[in-house]
Amino acid sequence: MTTTEAASSELRDLLLSRIRDVPDYPQPGVMFKDITPLLADPVAFNALVDALAGLCSRHAATKVVGLEARGFILAAPAAARARLGFVPVRKAGKLPGPTLAQGYALEYGTAEIEVHTDAFGPGDRVIVIDDVLATGGTAEAALDLIGRTGASVVGLAVLLELAVLGGRERLAPALKGVPLDALVVV
Secondary structure: OOOOEOOOHHHHHHHHHOOEEEEOOOOOOOEEEEOHHHHHOHHHHHHHHHHHHHHHHHOOOOEEEEEOOHHHHHHHHHHHHOOOEEEEEEEOOOOOOOEEEEEEEEOOEEEEEEEEOOOOOOOOEEEEEEEEEOOOHHHHHHHHHHHHHOOEEEEEEEEEEOHHHOHHHHHHHHHOOOOEEEEEEO
16 A cells, blocks of 8 residues: 555645654654644644645545544544544543444554444444554544444544554554545655
8 A cells, every 4th residue: 555645745745844842752663753843833723724625625524533632633623623423432431422433453462442323324324534644543442443333434634644663553443444544654
């Protein structure tokens, strides 16, 4: 599977210039990609939201899923800009009412995400948005979870893909040909 960027070089440069590297966070040896400077810059943040809303339209989505927690920050305004509904996929135990859950493995343990059982209706076309694609575990669990609701996933979009961690390759079987759009690939 090839790695492609879904942003113009001008947009890519703008977004990348506002992402700060934080060495040894949250633990030694990790280079954390901090998007808070991007969020604080109105020009960069609006350009990001416009690009994500454009992907929602391009894929003819009817709902936008944001993955906890930073995915909420990107997906909710993109959904609003595209005039679509927003659905949070949260860590287990954070949503009130009936939910569907999906467990998955992490490099340091396991985790579980949930979505409301009534989040999607018949024929919903869902785009999943998150901030960073690293190893792909959370995204893979979200794709499985959404598939169990009967909705169709029509796209996965991320601000930043860390290509060296192989998330795109891991997700290929779960995506089943659905596009994975990364605005910036490093």
